[in-house]
Amino acid sequence: MLVLLLAQVLIAQVPPVPRIYASPPIVSRPDAMADRNAAARERIAISVVVRVPQGVLWSGKLWVDGIRGASWRQSENEALGPECALVDQPFGTAQREISVTLRRSVRQTDAPDMLTVDARWTRPSQAGCGGTSTVELRQSLALAPGATQTLKGDGGFIVELRRR
Numbered sequence: 001m002l003v004l005l006l007a008q009v010l011i012a013q014v015p016p017v018p019r020i021y022a023s024p025p026i027v028s029r030p031d032a033m034a035d036r037n038a039a040a041r042e043r044i045a046i047s048v049v050v051r052v053p054q055g056v057l058w059s060g061k062l063w064v065d066g067i068r069g070a071s072w073r074q075s076e077n078e079a080l081g082p083e084c085a086l087v088d089q090p091f092g093t094a095q096r097e098i099s100v101t102l103r104r105s106v107r108q109t110d111a112p113d114m115l116t117v118d119a120r121w122t123r124p125s126q127a128g129c130g131g132t133s134t135v136e137l138r139q140s141l142a143l144a145p146g147a148t149q150t151l152k153g154d155g156g157f158i159v160e161l162r163r164r
Helices: 002-013 030-041
Strands: 044-052 055-064 070-079 093-105 114-124 132-142 148-152 158-163
Touching: 044 093, 044 114, 055 070, 055 093, 114 158, 132 148
Parallel strands: none
Antiparallel strands: 044 055, 044 158, 070 093, 093 114, 114 132, 148 158
């Protein structure tokens, strides 16, 4: 009897075991992640035409995916003409540059992918004897397969994009 009484006293003094709550299982959708990764790696062709009032500066095709962007650039620097020989210019060159950069953002939802376009046109200033004028476009847009979009900037700078 003494043993039973002693056992009851010991059991009463033992603190209750804390409840352990298990976190819910992590449910992954490997098929959705695989689809997103495949979409990010998918290369798409974008035809680009860069125009100014004087004509086409460049046209070509750039391949872009959701991981790496694509870019094209042409730059020219040359000495100023003889009419500027007596002018002391800190920028003693005539600079011309055209550049286009495309980046694609693959969406996790059913929304269309976004294409970010950076285009820049630099040319000698109309004042002559040094200096430059620059027009730059920076825009994000949705471009569906087969669609064409035209971006317009100052000075008649136009960038036409067509997704193949």
